[in-house]
Amino acid sequence: MSNLRTTADQILDCTRSLVIAGGYNGFSYADIAAVVGIRKASIHHHFPAKSDLVRTLVNRYRQEAEAGLAGLDSAIASPAARLRAYAGYWEACILDDTASFCLCALLAGQMTMLPEDVALEVRTHFQTLSAWLTAVLSTGADQGEFHLSAPPAVEADGFMATVHGAMLSARAYGDPATFASIIQPTLQRLGS
Incomplete structure (x- = not known):
């Protein structure tokens, strides 16, 4: 084959x-x-058109991310371990330069320049990721694995922003280890 x-x-x-x-x-x-x-x-x-190309790319990227998140859900029972695995995925990608930056995070920084159909795909990616993180944090809080200081949806958006900000910082400093130095205190604060 x-x-x-x-x-x-x-x-x-x-x-x-x-x-x-x-x-x-x-x-x-x-x-x-x-x-x-x-x-x-x-x-x-x-x-x-270029917008067709990038919209298709973002849609494919989102589907890959959804499959990866579903894989974490099915393979890892502990919400805290799932959250660590999610952060660990990005840490490994940044360290070995297989994916040094989230495609949608990069495009989100350019939202005002994007065609609306591409922007909609980027928003959908963030909504999907936020919903997954919210579910993980909510389940983890219910099971006593997380100690949240805000509602799960707010914590999820904060965690997502921290992950993407850590990517940006690692890229800006040219130091992949920066990612872990930013993410680890956030995981510890959550109790993960």
Whole structure:
């Protein structure tokens, strides 16, 4: 059985790298064509407009994240361990540079420049992540694993902001260890 990626997948993978490196306006179809080794017309065949391309990319990213979160839910019974695993995923990605920054966090910093359909996908990602974190924190508080100082939804948004801020700080300082130095006190405060 062949495991060849489709041209659309290659375009999306390339776009992800380019968006993380330079943001929504930091790349063109010519950049993608040069990396993937295809003509710009081929990209337009799959994704007629840049907004179609980035919207599809964000949707795929969100689906991957949802699958990853569901995997944590099914593999790890303890809410505190799930939260640590979520933070640990990002710490490992930042340390080995497989994913040094959340695609949606990067795009959220550019919301005023994004086409509305792309912005909607980014918002949906944050809503999905917030809902998952809220459920984990709520369950953990009910089980005595977390000591929340605010309602679970507020704590979830605060934790999400801390994770994304830690990514940004690690990137700004050029030091992947910065991520853990920011996240660990937050996990300890929650009781995780």
